[in-house]
Amino acid sequence: LTGPRNIPLSALMQCKYPLARKVKERIADIRAKEREGVYQRSLFAPEAKPEISFDNGFVFADDMFVGVRTYRGSYRFSKHFTGWDQIPAFDGADDGEELNCAKMLDSLPEVKHWIRNVPRHPSAFWLPTASGKFYPDFVAELTDGRILVVEYKGAHLTDAADTDEKRAIGALWEKASGSKGLFLMAEKQVDGKDVRGQMLAKVR
Known part of the structure; x- marks a missing residue:
C-alpha cells in the first residue's frame, strides 16, 4: 500500500x-x-x-442422547428408538412441519425404529460439507436393515444456499452406500406427493 x-x-x-x-x-x-x-x-x-463404511459409524443406542432437551408435546410416537418420552426436541413449533414429518416417518410400516438426530452431538449422524458437518433431522432403520436418512425442508428453506449442498452430499452418500442407505430431502409437497408419499416412494 x-x-x-x-x-x-x-x-x-x-x-x-x-x-x-x-x-x-x-x-x-x-x-x-x-x-x-x-x-x-x-x-x-x-x-x-468416495467410500463409506457401516462398520464403525453411526449406531442406535439407548443412551445416545441422554440429557438433551426433549419433546413435551401430547403426541405418542410408537417407533422412536429411545422411547416416546425421550425424543429430542423438534425445531419450530410443537405442532410444526418437522413434527408432522416425524409423525409420517413413525407411521411407515417399513420403519423398524427411528431417532430424532441432534446436531453437533457426539452420537449424532452427520455427513461432511465444505464448511463442516451436516446433521440430517432423522435417521431410521428399516425392517429390511437399510438406513433411511431424512432431512426436512420447510417451504421457506427449500431455496436456502446450503440446501443444494446438503442434497448433493446426501445423494452421494446414498450412491456410495451400496444399497444400504437411502437419503431423502423431504418437503411439504413434491410432484403431488406429501411427506409420507415421498417417504414411501423412497423406501419401496
Missing part, C-alpha cells in the same frame, strides 16, 4: 485495526475457497471414488 498506492505509513498506522480485520477476512475467504475446492475434487470430481 505504501508503494503502488503511495499511502503514507502514518496513515496506515491510524487504520491498522481495520486493515488487520480486512487481512484476516481475506485470508479466511481464501482458505474457505481452498476447502471448497478440495471438497469438490475429493467427492464430486469424475475421478473421485
